[in-house]
Amino acid sequence: MPRSSRAVALAATAALLAGCGSGETPAAPAGSGPEAVTGDVTVFAAASLTEAFTRIGKDFEAANPGTHVRFNFAGSSALAQQINQGAPADVFASAAPTNMKQVTDTGAVTAAPVVFVRNRLEIATPAGNPAKVTGLPDFARQELKIALCAEQVPCGAASKKVFQTAGVTPAPDTLEQDVKAVLSKVSLGEVDAALVYRTDVRAAGNKVTGLPFPEADSAVNDYPVAPVVKAPNVSGARAFIDWVLSDKGRAVLTDAGFAAP
Known part of the structure; x- marks a missing residue:
C-alpha cells in the first residue's frame, strides 16, 4: 500500500476508535427493527x-x-x-x-x-318477549315501555332514521346516552322493547330476545x-x-x- 493511502486508513481507524471510546453508541440504521411498544x-x-x-x-x-x-x-x-x-x-x-x-x-x-x-340495529326485548313485540310499529304503542338512545349518539341517530324509513313515530319512555344503558333497561326488564345493535343483543346472551327487522338496512353504521x-x-x-x-x-x-x- 502506498504511504499516502496507509496514512489515510490509519487516520480513519483512529477516528473510529476515538468515537467508540467516547461512550456514544452508534445509531441503528433506519428500519433495522420494529419499534418497541410499551x-x-x-x-x-x-x-x-x-x-x-x-x-x-x-x-x-x-x-x-x-x-x-x-x-x-x-x-x-x-x-x-x-x-x-x-x-x-x-x-x-x-x-x-x-x-x-x-x-x-x-x-x-x-x-x-x-x-x-x-353494525346494524336490532329490536331487543326482555327474555321471551313478554309484550309480544313484532316490529317497529309496536314502538308507537303508548302502553308499552320503550327505551331508545338519545339522538346525538350513533345508535340514536340510526334509530331516528329507521323510524323515518318505517313511517313510525316512536313513544319512548327513556332516552339514554349510550347503547349499553339502553340494553341494561331491557335486560333488567324495566322496558318492554328497545333498539340496540345486534352485537349488543349477542353480548347479552339469554338475558334478552333479539328481533331483526328489515328497516335496519337503511341505517347501517x-x-x-x-x-x-x-x-x-x-x-x-x-x-x-x-x-x-x-x-x-x-x-x-x-x-x-x-x-x-
Missing part, C-alpha cells in the same frame, strides 16, 4: 365495542409484554367532546363517522380515519378508528390500531357480530 395505551371507544375491544385489549397485551390497554367506553358523542377538550387519549374508535368528524374538524385526530367494522394527534403513546396507538385491523382483531370483531366494512 406502557399504557389509552383507547376511547364506543360503548358498543365494549366486549370485543376488551378481548382485543387482552390479546394485544399478551402479544406486547409491558403494555397495558386502558379503555374509556361511552357514547361516541361524549368521547369526541372529551377528546376535543384535551382528554389524554391515544386512539379514538367511534360508532359513526359523524362523531369522528367532530374531532377531525378540530385537528384532534389524524385526517384519515379507517372504517374497520359495520360504519365504525372509524384513528390515532389522536396528541397521543401520549404514539407507537402504542399505531400498534393497537394495526392489531384491530389484523386478522386476529377482525376475528374477534366478527365473533362479536360486527360485519366487515
